[in-house]
Amino acid sequence: MPTSSALTLSLIGGSMNIEHALVCVFSAALAEVAGFDVDPAVRRSPRADFQVDGALALARRLGRPPVQVAQEVLDRVDWAGLHATAQVAGPGFINVTLDDRFLAQELHRVATDERLGVAAATPQVVTIDYSAPNVAKEMHVGHLRSTVIGDAAARLLSFLGHQVRRMNHVGDWGTPFGMLIEHLLDIGETEAAHELSVGDLTAFYQAARAKFDSDPGFAQRSRLRVVALQAGDEQTRRLWRLLVEESEKYFLAVYGKLGVTLSDADFLPESFYNDELAPLVKELDEQGLLHDSQGAKCVFPPGFAGRDGEPLPLIVRKSDGGFGYAATDLASVKYRTGPLAADRMLYFVGTPQRLHFEMVFAAARQAGWIGEKVEVRHVNFGSILGEDGKMLKTRAGQTIKLIELLDEAVSRAAAIVADKSPHLEAETQAQVAWAVGIGAIKYADLSSDRVKDYVFDWDRMLATNGDTAAYLQYACARIGSIFRKGAVVPDPAAPVTLAHPAERALAMELLAFPAVLDTAARTVELHRLAGYLFGLAGLYTEFYSHCRVLGSAEQAGRLVLCDVTRRTLVLGLDLLGIVVPERM
RNA sequence: GCCCCCGUAGCUCAGCUGGAUAGAGCAGUGGACUUCUAAUCCACCGGCCGCACGUUCGAAUCGUGCCGGGGGCACCA
Numbered sequence: 001m002p003t004s005s006a007l008t009l010s011l012i013g014g015s016m017n018i019e020h021a022l023v024c025v026f027s028a029a030l031a032e033v034a035g036f037d038v039d040p041a042v043r044r045s046p047r048a049d050f051q052v053d054g055a056l057a058l059a060r061r062l063g064r065p066p067v068q069v070a071q072e073v074l075d076r077v078d079w080a081g082l083h084a085t086a087q088v089a090g091p092g093f094i095n096v097t098l099d100d101r102f103l104a105q106e107l108h109r110v111a112t113d114e115r116l117g118v119a120a121a122t123p124q125v126v127t128i129d130y131s132a133p134n135v136a137k138e139m140h141v142g143h144l145r146s147t148v149i150g151d152a153a154a155r156l157l158s159f160l161g162h163q164v165r166r167m168n169h170v171g172d173w174g175t176p177f178g179m180l181i182e183h184l185l186d187i188g189e190t191e192a193a194h195e196l197s198v199g200d201l202t203a204f205y206q207a208a209r210a211k212f213d214s215d216p217g218f219a220q221r222s223r224l225r226v227v228a229l230q231a232g233d234e235q236t237r238r239l240w241r242l243l244v245e246e247s248e249k250y251f252l253a254v255y256g257k258l259g260v261t262l263s264d265a266d267f268l269p270e271s272f273y274n275d276e277l278a279p280l281v282k283e284l285d286e287q288g289l290l291h292d293s294q295g296a297k298c299v300f301p302p303g304f305a306g307r308d309g310e311p312l313p314l315i316v317r318k319s320d321g322g323f324g325y326a327a328t329d330l331a332s333v334k335y336r337t338g339p340l341a342a343d344r345m346l347y348f349v350g351t352p353q354r355l356h357f358e359m360v361f362a363a364a365r366q367a368g369w370i371g372e373k374v375e376v377r378h379v380n381f382g383s384i385l386g387e388d389g390k391m392l393k394t395r396a397g398q399t400i401k402l403i404e405l406l407d408e409a410v411s412r413a414a415a416i417v418a419d420k421s422p423h424l425e426a427e428t429q430a431q432v433a434w435a436v437g438i439g440a441i442k443y444a445d446l447s448s449d450r451v452k453d454y455v456f457d458w459d460r461m462l463a464t465n466g467d468t469a470a471y472l473q474y475a476c477a478r479i480g481s482i483f484r485k486g487a488v489v490p491d492p493a494a495p496v497t498l499a500h501p502a503e504r505a506l507a508m509e510l511l512a513f514p515a516v517l518d519t520a521a522r523t524v525e526l527h528r529l530a531g532y533l534f535g536l537a538g539l540y541t542e543f544y545s546h547c548r549v550l551g552s553a554e555q556a557g558r559l560v561l562c563d564v565t566r567r568t569l570v571l572g573l574d575l576l577g578i579v580v581p582e583r584m
Numbered sequence: 585g586c587c588c589c590c591g592u593a594g595c596u597c598a599g600c601u602g603g604a605u606a607g608a609g610c611a612g613u614g615g616a617c618u619u620c621u622a623a624u625c626c627a628c629c630g631g632c633c634g635c636a637c638g639u640u641c642g643a644a645u646c647g648u649g650c651c652g653g654g655g656g657c658a659c660c661a
Contacts, residue, residue, distance in 0.1 A: 039601070046604090053603055056641080066641075090604055091641065134661085171661065270661090296659050305586065307657050318659040325661045354588065355656055382589085383654085420623050436623095448597055452590065453654075459610095460596065464623035466609045467597080474623050482620045519600065531598060534608080541625070550620050562620095584623065 017117070017514040018106060019050070021082055022096065026052050029076040033069065034058050048095035049084075049508060056092045066092030100504065104496045107507045111492040111564050116571060118514045120161030121521075124343035127165045127336045128154045131255075131262060132349075134171035135247040135269075136180050136208075138201040139254050139402040141392050141456075142350070145381045148445045148577065150348035151260045152526045153379070156575045160521055165340060168262055169332065170251070170269035172244050175322075176208075178226035181239045182218060183208035189242060196246035199253070199403060244269070257406050259438055259577060273331035277323045280331050281316055289366055295319030301362035304355070314359045326360060333364045337374055344375045346524065351380040351451065379524050382453035384445075392456050406438065412462055413437030413470075420464070421584055428583075435579040436462070439469030446576050447530035467534050469578050472569060475537040477584040478544070479566040483559075484583075486550040490563035494556035502543040503561060509536050510564050513572070526576060533572045540565045 019042055026040035038058050045051035055070035062069065070092040077086070083102035089095050110117040130150020133139045158164045183204070184192040195204045211218045228236040248267060255262050281297060284290045289299050291313075298313035306312040316327040336342040347357060357378035364370050386392045394400055414433035421429065444461035448454050464470050483490065498504040509532075516532040519525070549558040570580045 041601080041603080043600080043603080051603085056603070060641080093604070132661095174661070176660090294658075298658080305657080307586075309586070313658055315659050320659080322659085324659060326659095328661090350655095351589070352655060353661090356661095358588095380589090389653090416623075421621095452597090455596065457596075463610075465625095468609090470623065471609095474621080478621055478624085480621095485620050523600085525600090527598080528600075531608090534598095538608090544620080545625055548620075584621080 017119075017518075018082070018098070018511055019044075019515045020518075021080075022050055022052070025077055025080065025082060026054060026073070026094075028078065029073045030054050030058060032076050033073050034062065044512070045095060047089070048097045050096040050098075052086075052094040052096060055094060059092060070094055098508075100498050103504065103507050103511070104498050106511055107496050107498075107560070107564065108493070110510060110513075111496075111560050116513060116564070116568055117511070118160070118517055123161050123163055125163045125165065125341055126157050126344040126346065127167055127340060127342045128157070128346050128348065129167045129169050129332070130154070130348035131251075131260075132169040132171065133247075133251055135244050136176075136196065136201055137171075137205050138199075138399075139251065140399040141384050141402060141405060142399070143402055144405070144441070145350070145384065145445055146348045147255075147258065147260055147262075148442050149379070149381060149450060149526060150346075151262065152442075152446055152576045153346065153348070153521075153524055154261060155577060156517065156521050156526070156529070159571075159575055160517065162344075165342070166262055166266040167268045167332075168251075168266045170244075170248070170267055172247075172269040173271045173274070175226055177229055177240060177243070178222035178224070179208045179212040179218070180205070180243055181225050181229070181236060182221045183211060184239055184243060186211075189239075193242065193246050196243070197249055199250050201247070201250065202401070254403055254406070257403065257438070259442075259579060261577075270325075270328050273328050273335070276331045276335070277327045280327065280334065281323075284316065284363075284367060287367055289363070290316070299363040299366070301359050301366060303362070304359055312359070314363050326356070326363075329357070329360045330364055330367075330369075333360065333376065334369045337364075337369055337371060342374065344377075346377055346379050348379045348381070351382055354378060354380055377524070379450070381450045385453050385455045387455060387457060389455070406441070408458075409437035409441050409462075410434050411437070412458060413440065416462060416464065416470075417584075424583070428581075432581045432584055435581050436470050436473060436584075439473060439573075439578040442577055443469035443472075443530060446526045447534070448527055450525060450527065469573070472533055472537050472573060473578075473580050474584055475540055476566050476569050476573075476580045477582070479540070479562045480582055482549055482562055486555075488550075488555075488559060490559035491556065492560060492563060494560050496557035496560050497554060499554070500543075500547050502539070502546045503558070506536075506539045506543045506561055506565065509539050510561075510568055513568055517575075529572055530576060533569055533576075536565065536568060536572075540569075 022042045023040055026042060030038040030040055038054050040052050040054035042050055042052050055073045056066050059066035059069040067088055070088040074086055074088060074094055083099040084096050086094055086096045128150055131143060131147040133143055154164050154166050212222055225236060229240055248264065252264060281290065284299060290297050291300060293313050296315045296319045297317035298315050300311045300313055304312040314326045315324045316330065318324050336345050361376050370376055384392045392400060410433055413436040417429045417433045417436065421432065424432065440461040447467060461468060462470065498507050516529055520529040543561065547558060549555060549562060552558065573580055
């Protein structure tokens with residue numbers, strides 16, 4: 001049970017999270033009344049600052065009148081470092097209203113804190129698997145969500161103080177490499193390197209594929225080449241490295257354009273696990289988990305049935321002796337929980353792979369590779385749909401190259417910038433266009449629930465008002481404009497009074513930032529952060545239209561509100577991977 | 585056939601472990617720049633929360649069953 005001294009410490013020294021403080025205070029009071037732990041159910045409320053609903057649930061369990069229980073709980077609250085008034089309302093809600101001076105004091109703490117009141121979490125080792133393009137294949141829209149969502153998660157968890165390991169599970173192994181290497185030899189290394197590095201991967205892959213399908217001689221050479229590759233033939237390995245390296249250069253170029261934090265240090269391709277696969281299969285066998293089925297080596301994790309109702313196999317070794325992706329994924333789990341000692345493993349892969357990951361995790365648990373306290377999670381997400389409600393494709397039905405999508409976003413944004421901000425220099429316009437265009441794509445992805453499909457719509461995501469990146473970026477630019485216009489540097493330590501309702505509402509929302517980040521990180525639901533930022537920008541605009549800053553009697557305090565708002569928006573957007581231009 | 589996800593305003597979406605009159609943004613209508621960026625704001629209009637039962641003080645939220653949409657179910661990853 002939290003004590004009041006612990007609470008005071010948490011408010012002063014650590015997280016300046018009022019919501020969390022209320023949870024502590026009311027948990028203690030509820031536990032005193034109940035004799036056991038009760039969820040206080042602290043919520044923001046339109047009728048007060050917060051409402052505490054836990055007494056209602058408790059009353060039912062105790063079989064007592066809710067209002068009476070609520071009052072009893074309220075009487076036992078030790079407010080410790082909090083300053084608020086509270087009363088029982090309705091059927092047994094407890095409405096809590098914070099003192100204005102207390103709010104101002106908390107805002108002062110946040111304003112003078114580099115981290116805006118966000119305490120560093122107890123550090124965990126978190127592995128984040130995301131992006132995962134395939135060597136010698138074009139990155140397409142299918143890689144967009146994994147890359148964007150995974151990168152935002154990596155940024156958020158790092159900021160919260162976790163030891164984040166970004167892992168790019170690049171597809172660099174398997175049977176297609178026979179034909180790719182043979183094609184490379186056919187056209188010559190120089191030409192191949194050129195095609196790959198400039199990003200013409202589709203043509204390269206398709207040419208190889210076409211020959212493989214039409215030319216039996218080529219197909220035969222390809223098959224032999226796979227064998228040579230797997231056997232470690234030096235010349236073959238060198239050519240394979242060439243393919244991988246050129247592709248990695250290309251991926252890094254795309255990441256640069258997308259503004260993603262993945263670097264060359266984060267490539268952890270499939271082939272990384274090659275030497276682990278045979279021992280892994282052996283270990284499964286020794287544990288008695290491996291079964292022969294139609295020539296394949298399989299694990300049958302309990303609880304999975306196939307079309308015919310029979311137990312569903314996880315094929316770790318194919319009947320031809322090759323390893324399936326289940327083997328690689330199992331190896332990846334083992335590597336993370338073993339040498340890396342991961343506390344939390346997140347795999348950012350689309351929903352269609354749900355069953356596969358459930359089976360991999362179940363098998364890994366059976367094998368004892370996932371400790372009790374370790375969280376492993378398939379962070380799934382829905383598809384990107386076109387305006388016709390089907391998977392996003394070109395008009396001709398082709399998959400859309402990611403790089404072309406990004407270029408179109410930037411050029412569409414450039415047209416908007418040229419229209420709205422002709423006063424900016426050309427170079428600045430180009431920077432703003434990039435930030436707005438890429439921001440639009442990312443924000444559209446991150447602002448709605450991950451697990452749902454979302455409809456890709458240029459006009460909506462690039463709208464200048466509404467729930468878009470551009471709107472949030474513009475709000476930041478306007479705040480910066482106040483500082484420039486007034487030639488003032490906000491003093492974060494300046495005293496703040498929250499006399500106007502718009503000032504007070506803005507301050508309340510600013511103080512909710514740490515709780516929002518906690519929730520977003522815990523649930524891996526980035527749209528909660530996006531939604532918060534949009535709401536914050538709305539409250540700021542309300543403040544902006546009602547409260548004159550420059551030249552007002554409250555200038556110093558209002559500048560603090562502007563400053564904290566801007567820093568919160570910029571930080572929040574940065575955690576989503578979105579860049580905020582100085583001016584627009 | 586079995587399993588998973590989704591169904592909220594004309595459109596695109598929020599709604600946190602059930603909580604008080606269901607919220608935004610677009611679109612529509614009507615307003616607001618001699619004043620810190622109008623890439624803005626304000627007001628109005630708009631909803632049997634897919635349907636039906638059930639659980640309870642209370643259900644968009646939990647349970648069951650339907651209806652509709654999507655995805656998955658052995659050697660491609």
